[in-house]
Amino acid sequence: NAGVTQTPKFRILKIGQSMTLQCTQDMNHNYMYWYRQDPGMGLKLIYYSVGAGITDKGEVPNGYNVSRSTTEDFPLRLELAAPSQTSVYFCASRVGLGRETQYFGPGTRLLVL
Amino acid sequence: KNEVEQSPQNLTAQEGEFITINCSYSVGISALHWLQQHPGGGIVSLFMLSSGKKKHGRLIATINIQEKHSSLHITASHPRDSAVYICAVSRGATNKLIFGTGTLLAVQP
Numbered sequence: 001n002a003g004v005t006q007t008p009k010f011r012i013l014k015i016g017q018s019m020t021l022q023c024t025q026d027m028n029h030n031y032m033y034w035y036r037q038d039p040g041m042g043l044k045l046i047y048y049s050v051g052a053g054i055t056d057k058g059e060v061p062n063g064y065n066v067s068r069s070t071t072e073d074f075p076l077r078l079e080l081a082a083p084s085q086t087s088v089y090f091c092a093s094r095v096g097l098g099r100e101t102q103y104f105g106p107g108t109r110l111l112v113l
Numbered sequence: 114k115n116e117v118e119q120s121p122q123n124l125t126a127q128e129g130e131f132i133t134i135n136c137s138y139s140v141g142i143s144a145l146h147w148l149q150q151h152p153g154g155g156i157v158s159l160f161m162l163s164s165g166k167k168k169h170g171r172l173i174a175t176i177n178i179q180e181k182h183s184s185l186h187i188t189a190s191h192p193r194d195s196a197v198y199i200c201a202v203s204r205g206a207t208n209k210l211i212f213g214t215g216t217l218l219a220v221q222p
Contacts (some may be wrong), residue, residue: 033210040214042211042212042213042215043199043201043210044212045209045210050207056207071203088154090156091183100144100203100208102146102164103166104155106153106154106157107155
């Protein structure tokens, strides 16, 4: 199993551009999460999904959108990128109720200039 | 005040030393997690515990639910233990995690 994979690893965006961060897991996990990690701060939850077709907002959803059309994929969309979205983004997944360990992807480093 | 507080923020140790990292939380939780983040950035789950103590190799994690406190211990520390150690608590059925800011550990040979 590849586990949780994320693409791209690194991206530079100009202000106002849009992009999609890809996240795929091959463990058949129901739950998936998007976090951002800023220097000196703990990871913050952006969006999460409890299964295909179901998504919900986390702590910091503004400026982002998600979709979950399949169990495997959970893309994160940035519309109109802003410098405040410069961060490292992590996708994670877990099996479901009673199995709480989350498995993290390698991260995407995003720089908005 | 953050819901999850870690101490210390930075820790430098000599190889072989016994290391303790502390985590306090102020909310009701279903479980507490310890994670490790290496300089390359990847995050790995070390422990998930809701009571008592767990041990894996040289790592030991304990939790005191009444005091809302957990500790991560590393025995016989080694330079390869150098990493950021993150405490997080999970709440609710959706297991949303609330993270501490991490402890940067450097073990010198």
